[in-house]
Each structure stands twice: as structure tokens, then as C-alpha cells.
Amino acid sequence: MIIKRVLNNNTVISTNSQGVDVLLMGKGVAFGKKKGEVLDIALVEKTFLLKDKGTQNKFTELLLNVPLEHVLVAEKIINFGKIKLGKNLNEIIYVNLTDHIHSAILRYQEGIVLKNPLRWDIARFYSDEYAVGEKAIDIVKKDLGVTFEIDEAAFIALHFVNAQLEQKDNLAYEIAEITKGIEEVIKTYYRTEFDEASLDYYRFITHVKFFAQRLLKGEHYDDEDDELLTILKNKYPSEYACARKIGEYVQANYQYELQSTELLYLTAHIRRITKNL
Template sequence: MIIKRVLNNNTVISSNSKGVDVLLMGKGVAFGKKKGQPVDMEQIEKTFLLKDKETQSKFTELLINVPMEYILVSEKIINFGKIKLGKNLNEIIYVNLTDHIHSAIERYQEDIILKNPLRWDIARFYPDEYAVGEKAIEIVRNDLGVTFEIDEAAFIAIHFVNAEMDRSSDFAYEIAEITKKIETIIKNHYRTEFDENSLDYYRFITHVKFFAQRLLAGDHYDDEDEELLNTLKHKYEGEYASALEIKEYVQKDFEYELSSTELLYLTAHIRRITKNL
């Protein structure tokens, strides 16, 4: 393979047999080398091929200033996350997580340690992603000798949540805040706590997270369930009243109008988690 661009002593850009740019990494692989010279393939430790050109460009620029060991640690965390979550991840996570690891370590070296006010909520609402964050702390400690505070697990979890979404947007924090607010509205309405280990609670939180995602994206369900909603609001008056409080909240804070279908689903899910109160 022929060098197309030298990024640093450890990283070059080349192209594969199909003419697609690839990032090649290895200790000293580019030392003393120039564009047009062959790559010593025995020195290559890692190969990165990102399909999205914009992501590849961002990742390329990131590699110029980020130590190779940080990149390898990020890749190890991402590979663990793929197995743990069993989901497709947007390639942008290679950029976002690598940049986060690099920035976090620089912060820690300057004794700047950030607290995450949503850590407990992220752990509750995204338990699998949070588990990946906890594993990431362990990997960073073992491979780089840097001990992150537990708050960092939540920050890392958010990158995986965002990478699971169809849109490469930073909605995860907002989703956690909206989910917490809606849960609090219902708790205050019924003056109770919920069994967070129950299947009904899991289903409720899952529904609310997807609802929050639609809210932030400005998507709506069609208004097709007015008749069924009328039946439900008489049968489950308390649950419907709680759903109306949620409607008022999202209307006031987000100028988002709940459809009859969304009100129906909310009422039904609230019924599920409050039926035994």
C-alpha cells in the first residue's frame, strides 16, 4: 500500500484495492516516510475504514493530535459496547468517544473533574449503556493508568445512546431530563414511588424515552384515536389527568401539542405502573 498522507509518526492514510481511503496505525509506521512511499505492512497494528466520508475526515483530523494509545483504548471500549448492546452504532462514535477520552484525560491531568448531575437518571434509563461506561472506566484505568470518577461512566454512556439513534444528534441528555420530568409529574400526582425493577416500569420508561425522542425531533403520531381516548379517559380518570399534566408540561416547555394517540399511549402506560397502588 502507498502512503497518501502522513498524519503523524504512527498514522498514515493509504487506499485499499478498491481505491477507498483507509487509516493505518502502528508504532513508527510513518517515521521518516513521505507521500508516495510504500507502507511496511508488518508495522501496521490497526486499520480503520469508516464508510461515511465526513466522519472519516473528522476522525482523520482527530488522529493528528491524539496519542495512539487513546485511540486503541476507545476502539476497545466501542468493540465492548457493540457486543454488550447488540446494536448498530453510528460511526460518529469513533470521533466522539475518542475525543471525549482524550479531553477527559487532559481535564484530569489539570485536576478538573466534572460531576454529572444526571448520572443516576442515565444509569436508570440507560442501564446497558451505563454498564458500558463503567467498563470503559475499567479499561482506561488498566490500559492508560488514569482513574476516572464514576460520573465519567454516565458521560460515556451518553455517547453510546446517541450512536444508537437514527440521527447523529446529541439528544440523550435532553431525553434523560424529559424522562425524569415526566416520571416526577406522575410520582407527584400519585404521591408514590415505583418499582424500578418491574417489567411495567421498564416498558413505561422505554415508551417515554421514545416519546421524548419524537418530541425533540418534532415528530408526531397522527391524531387517530380520539374515540378510544374518550373511552379511556372515563375509565381511568386519574391516569388521564396525569397524562394531561404531561401534555401541559411539553406544551409549555417545548410548544409541542400531544395528539390523541400520544395521550392514549401515555394514559395506558401510566395505568400499567399505577394499577396496583
Template sequence: MIIKRVLNNNTVISSNSKGLDVLLMGRGVAFGKKKGQPVAIEQVEKTFILHDRDTQNKFTELMINVPMEQIMVAEKIINFGKIKLGKGLNEILYVNLTDHIHSVIERYKEGIILKNPLRWDIARFYPDEYAVGEKALEIMRSELKLELEIDEAAFIATHFVNAETDQTNDLAYEIAEITKKIETIVKDFYHTEFDEASLDYYRFITHVKFFAQRLLTGDHYDDEDSELLETLKKKYQNEYQAALKIKEFVMEIFDYELSSTEILYLTTHIRRITKNL
């Protein structure tokens, strides 16, 4: 393989047989090398192919300044996350997580340790992603000899949440805040707490998270269930009133009028979680 660009002593850009740019990593793989010279394949320890051009450009620039061991740790965490979550992840995760790990290490060197005010909410609403964050701390402890605060598990979890939603902006915090607010609205309406281990609670929170995601991305349900909603609001009057409280919150904060379909789904899920009260 021929070098197209030298990023640093350990990283070069080449191209494969299909003409795709390939990032090649290996200790000293580019030492003393220039564009147009061949790569010693036996020195290559890792290859990266990112199909999105913009993502690859960002990752390439990142690799110029980030040590190879940090990039490898980020990839190890991502591979664990893919297995744990069993979901497709946006390639931008390679950029965001690598950059996060590098920034965390730099901050810790300066004695700057950030607390995550939403750690418990992220752990509750995104338990699988939070478990990936916890595993990430173990990997960094083992590979980088870095002991991080548990708050970092939640920060890392949000990168996986955002990669799942195919968003390049940070939605996880906003989703968690909206989910927490809606949960509080329902709990206050019924003056109760919920069994967070129950299947009904899991279904409710899952629906609310997707609802929050749609709210933030502007992807809303059409207004197609007004007749069925009329039936439900008579059958489940309290649940409907609780859903209207959520509607008021959404209007006040987001200036958005919920459709009958959204209110219908909220009423149904509130019914499931409160039916045994």
C-alpha cells in the same frame, strides 16, 4: 498499500482495493515516510474504515493530535459496547468517544474534574449504556493507568445513547431530563414511588424515553386515535388526567400540542405502572 497522506509517525491514510480510504495505525509506520511511498504491512497494528465521508474527515483530523493508545482504547470500549448493547451504532461514535477520552485526560492533567448531575438518572434510564461506561473506566484504568471518577461512566454512556439514536448532537441529557420530569409528574399525581425493578416500570420508562426522543427530533405520531382515546379516558380517568399533566408540561416547555395517539400511549403506560396502587 501506498501512502496518500501522513498524519503523524504512527498513522497514515491509504486506500484499499475498493478505492475506500483506510486509516492505518502502527508504531513508527509513517516514520520517515512520504506520500506515494509504500506502507510496511508488518508494522500496521490497526486499520479503520469509516464509510461516511464527513465522519472519516473528522476522525482523520482527530488522529493527528490524539496519541495512538487513546484511539485504541476508544475502539476497545466501542467494541465492548457493540457486544453489550447488541445494537447498530452510528460511526460518529468513533469521533465523539475518542475526542471525549482525549479531553478527559487533558482535563485530569490540569486537575479539572467534572461532576455529572444526571449520573443517577442516566444509570436508571440507560442501565446497559451505563454498564458500558463503567467498563470503559476499567479499560482506561488498565490500559492508560488512569483512575477516573465514576461520573465519567455516565458521560461515556451518553455517547452510546446518542450513537444508538443516530443523532450527532447530544440528546442523551435532554432525554434523561425529560424522562425524569415526566416520571416526577406521574409520581406526584399519584403521591407514590414506583418499583424500579418491575417490568411495568421498565416498559413505562422505555416508552417515555422514546417519546422524549421523538419530541426532540420532531418525529411525532399522527393524530389518529381520538375515538379510542375517548373510550380510554372514561375507563381510566385518573390515568388520563395524569397524561394531561404531561401534555401541559410539553406545551409549556416545547410549545407542542400532543396528538391523541401520544396521549393514548401515555395513558396506557401510566395504567400499567399504576394498576396495582
């Protein structure tokens, strides 16, 4: 393969048989090489081909200053996450996670350890992604000899949550905060805790996370269901009153007004998780 651009001693840009730019990485793969020269393919350890041109450009810029070892560790974590989650991930995770791993290692070398105030909530609301974060800590320690604190698992988990969202904005942290706030409204109203292992609780949290996404985007359901809401209001007055409390919470904190369909769904979910109290 012909070298199109040398980024550093370990990374070059070349072009594949389809004329698409690819990133080729390997220890010393570009040492002493220049644009237009032939690359020794035997030295290539990893090949990166990102479909989105903007993401490819960001990743290329990132690789100018990130050690090969950090890039390979980030890729190993991403590959584990793909298998663990079984979901498609936005390519931007290659940029965001690689940058996070590299920056976190530099922080730790300077003795700067950040705490994540939402760690327990992230672990509860995004348990699979948090498990990926825990595995990432093991990989970093084994491959790079750096011991991350457990808070780092939550930070890493959010990158995998964001990579699954339709939008490219990093909303996972805000979604976790909204989810926690709504759950606290219900706990306070009923003066209770919930069985977090139950299917009803899982359904409730899933619904609230999707609701939080709509809230942050300022979206509402297109249809209104006042008639069915009136039926539920009369049948489950306590659950409806709690849903209205949630409405007051999101209005006060996010200037978002709950409409009848959302009140309907919340009332139904609150009934499910509180029916045995």
C-alpha cells in the same frame, strides 16, 4: 501498501485494493516516511475504514492530535459496547468517543473533574449503556493508568445512546431530562415511587424515551384516536388526569402539545405502572 498521506509518526492514510482510503496506525509506522513510499505492513496495529466520508474526514482530523494509546482505548471500549449492546452503532461514535476520552484525560491531568447531574437518571434509563461506561472506566485505568470518577461512566454512556439514535444530533442528554421530568410528574401526582425492575416500568420508560425523541424533533403521530381515548378517559379518569398533567408539563417547558394518540398511550402506560398502588 503505498502511503497517500502521513498524519503523524503513528498514523498514515493509504488506499486499499478497492481504491478506498484507509487509516493505518501503529507505533512508528510512519517514522521517516513520505507520501508515495511503501509502508511496512508489519508495523500496522490497527486499520480504520469508515464508510461515511464525512465521518472519515473528522476522524482523520482528530488523529492529528490524539495519541495512539487514546485511540486504541476508545476502540476497545467501542468494541465492548457493540458486544454488550448487540446493536448497530453510528460510525460517528469513533469520532465522538475518541475525542471524549482524549479530552477527559487532559481535563483530569489539569485537575478538572466534571460532575454529571443526570448520572443516576442515565444509569436508570440507559442501564446497558451505563454498564458500558463503567467498563470503559476500568479499561482507561488498566490501559492508561488514569482513574476516572464514576460520573464519567454516564458521559460515556450518552455517546453510545446517541450512536443508536436515527438522527446524528446529540439528543441523549435532553431525552434523559425529559424522561426524568415526565416521571417526576407521575411520582408527584401519585405520591409514590416505582419498581424500576418491573417489566411495566421498563415498557413505560422505553415509550417515554421514544416520545422524547419525537418531541425534540417536533413530530406527532399522524393518526388521532379520540374515540378510544374517550373510553380510557372514562374508565381510568385518574390516569387520564395524570397524562394531562404531563401534557401541561411538556407544553410549558417545550411548547409541545400532546395530541389524542399520545394521551392515549400515556394513559395506558400510567395505568400499568400504577395499577397496584
